[in-house]
Amino acid sequence: MRAMQQAAPQKTTIFTRMSALADELGAINLGQGFPDLPEPPELLDAARRALVDHPNQYPPMRGLPQLRSAIADWYAREQGLDVSPEEVVVTSGATEALAASIFAFISPGDEAVLFQPFYDAYLPLVERAGGVAKTVNLVPPDWRSSFDALEEAITPKTRLIVLNTPNNPTGTLVPREELERLATLCERHDITLLCDEVWEAMIFNGTPHVSPLHLDSLRARSIKIGSAGKIFSLTGWKIGWAVAAPPLADAIAAQHQFLTFTTATPLQRAVAEGLALPIEWFAAHRARYDAGRQFLANGLEQAGYKVLPSAGTWFLSIDLAASGLPADDEAVAERLIREAGVATIPVSAFCRDDPMRGYLRFCFAKQQSTLDEAVERLAGFRARN
16 A cells, blocks of 8 residues: 555556547547557568468567577668667567667666657656656757757766657757757767657658668667567557667566566567568558648648658647637647537747747648548638637
């Protein structure tokens, strides 16, 4: 009982709450980031065969050798990265990879710097490790960070900087020149860089993805987090990984073995097969989502909403004040779901300190008919307000 009393209570996430309310009210759910497009048959067929034709017992703790090799090969083809299978630790989803990484490098009293708005798991994981989170704001509309603010956040206790590119919820990318400045800070203060790159296969307009692992100065002190669920739009598969230099990967694996130990064997085999698909397959898969991005952005703009630029992920954001609406994003999100029948996510939910309350996030990874109806409802709401 005493242990239960001492445990810090964890709130239900905004995604769960908004999705539950969408179900209750019969609203269109553009809040939680899951697609409703047809799932890739190549991956489903591979999973069926793996389930029936191969053993379903424990795989190696760090992942099936063929999957770790497939991940390394995919990064070589898609991003020009030189990664060895020994640097890959397969996990039960990218959030578990984040957890294992944070637990490996944050001890009680250590500090981690988070850029906000941030993916909602970062903060509770740092705190669960006994660490202290410092936040640095990404400033709209371009969602760029101030390096002066970042340097002010760094102290002798800083052990980790957590980066997210492409960023959820903003859809923005961290350019190479900012990574180079980060490298200087990390080297000067002996800090490890944890980079959440799960949206790396959903970057539009031909913009290349730049990882910290592309920089020699960050190669030995950076951890790259990836997600098959995001690459293949199969969010329920929960196959993720961490990629890092061997000493870092060994530390992550040491935590992973006591979190989930292993990850579903048939799905590992299926992902390995999927990663071997030709580059053209990934381009075509990405194009399906880009079509939804452009349609929703155009529809929102025509309805009078100010849409902020989004280069990646499945998300678009709107600026409420520039759209002629109140800047209280929680209140507007509540009104949208009840009055217009469309669920969104307030960007302030991704913040801890001085939340940015003037922005809403929409998920465009939906079928055309879903987006058509959502745009019509949102246009009606805007016309009435």
